Amino acid sequence: MGRRTKMPGVNAGSMADIAFLLLIFFLVTTSIETDAGLDRRLPRENKDSVVVDYHKRNILPILIGKNGDLMVKEELASLGELRAFVRAFIDNGGILEGNQGHCGYCGGEADPESSDNPLKAVIALNSHRETKYGVYIAVQNELVGAYNELRDREAQHLYQKNFTDMDREYHRPETTAEAKADLRNKIKYIRGLYPLNIVELPQQQKSE
Amino acid sequence: MSKFAKKKSGDLPAVSTASLPDIVFMLLFFFMTVTVMKDSSLKVENVLPNANEIKKLEKKDRVITIYVGAPTREYAKVYGTEPKIQLNDKFANASDVGDYILMERAKKPQELQNVLTTSLKVDKNANMGLISDIKQELRKVNALKVNYTTYEGDAFNNVD
Numbered sequence: 001m002g003r004r005t006k007m008p009g010v011n012a013g014s015m016a017d018i019a020f021l022l023l024i025f026f027l028v029t030t031s032i033e034t035d036a037g038l039d040r041r042l043p044r045e046n047k048d049s050v051v052v053d054y055h056k057r058n059i060l061p062i063l064i065g066k067n068g069d070l071m072v073k074e075e076l077a078s079l080g081e082l083r084a085f086v087r088a089f090i091d092n093g094g095i096l097e098g099n100q101g102h103c104g105y106c107g108g109e110a111d112p113e114s115s116d117n118p119l120k121a122v123i124a125l126n127s128h129r130e131t132k133y134g135v136y137i138a139v140q141n142e143l144v145g146a147y148n149e150l151r152d153r154e155a156q157h158l159y160q161k162n163f164t165d166m167d168r169e170y171h172r173p174e175t176t177a178e179a180k181a182d183l184r185n186k187i188k189y190i191r192g193l194y195p196l197n198i199v200e201l202p203q204q205q206k207s208e
Numbered sequence: 209m210s211k212f213a214k215k216k217s218g219d220l221p222a223v224s225t226a227s228l229p230d231i232v233f234m235l236l237f238f239f240m241t242v243t244v245m246k247d248s249s250l251k252v253e254n255v256l257p258n259a260n261e262i263k264k265l266e267k268k269d270r271v272i273t274i275y276v277g278a279p280t281r282e283y284a285k286v287y288g289t290e291p292k293i294q295l296n297d298k299f300a301n302a303s304d305v306g307d308y309i310l311m312e313r314a315k316k317p318q319e320l321q322n323v324l325t326t327s328l329k330v331d332k333n334a335n336m337g338l339i340s341d342i343k344q345e346l347r348k349v350n351a352l353k354v355n356y357t358t359y360e361g362d363a364f365n366n367v368d
Contacts, residue, residue, distance in 0.1 A: 012226065019232035026236065030243030035265040037327065037357035045347040064336075068367055079367060129337030133276075133330045134366030136339070137257040137356055141363035144261040171266065200343075 252277035258361030277331030
């Protein structure tokens with residue numbers, strides 16, 4: 001029995017096989033899911049519809065047709081020019097200086113036929129029941145893009161930072177509490193300058 | 209100097225495979241951390257549209273997911289090819305969405321019940337009528353925070 005003085009080492013050669021087996025199991029049972037998208041807040045449901053006295057110039061109607069064609073202010077438009085159009089509409093600032101509601105930070109053309117100020121500018125989005133969801137998302141993306149561009153511009157002007165970067169930084173877990181509080185105020189302020197006013201008109205229920 | 213040029217045997221030493229398990233484990237841990245378990249198998253086509261102005265959903269446990277799309281091939285015989293809603297593991301009508309949200313909301317801890325987001329994972333070929341119906345249902349149960357979940361990419365790719 002004097003031969004058992006040295007312990008034989010456990011063969012680790014099959015370890016790799018075991019690990020591979022586990023790896024393949026996880027590869028098969030899991031999926032890399034996306035968890036990003038466009039955030040939107042639906043309006044509260046109110047039984048009696050509120051009639052808001054809105055002037056026509058403050059509303060930008062966008063209609064997405066059955067085949068994905070766009071109607072902006074009763075004129076055909078392409079998706080590519082939508083962003084610039086929406087931007088010009090929101091940033092118009094139609095009320096002249098000295099009057100109530102004048103938008104001091106707007107850089108638009110102050111066209112009296114377009115919106116008064118960004119707080120009043122409303123985008124009315126309407127789609128057909130047959131409209132493809134992809135097109136709808138593309139339009140929503142352009143709308144958010146137009147708002148983000150304007151917010152970025154204002155944030156650059158005020159804080160020398162992009163709004164979208166500030167927002168991203170706010171949601172990053174490494175950001176300290178003080179920085180977060182500071183960012184929250186700034187984000188809130190910028191959002192207040194250009195609030196996301198998108199109204200979606202409800203479609204008729206499907207008649208079955 | 210002969211210290212450094214001592215051994216010079218002819219045959220090559222074998223490559224050690226001892227670190228192979230470590231490498232594989234590393235891969236394993238990578239996949240374990242970046243993926244999530246499938247909680248329900250998809251019964252609908254789910255090619256999400258692209259968008260680039262997107263925001264990340266914050267926390268997984270605050271999200272209720274609704275899938276919409278045309279039934280996959282194996283279910284198309286029974287359920288047809290029109291886009292359908294999938295809640296958990298079964299097909300549903302737009303009118304079931306409200307109940308589903310309330311049920312899922314009740315399952316969550318009290319403190320999260322008011323901060324839930326509904327993630328709409330909708331196939332890009334679905335039509336807006338169904339989405340609009342879902343949104344009406346969501347409004348009825350006061351689930352107002354919505355995220356149109358998308359892939360990151362150029363939004364113009366959605367239109368062909």
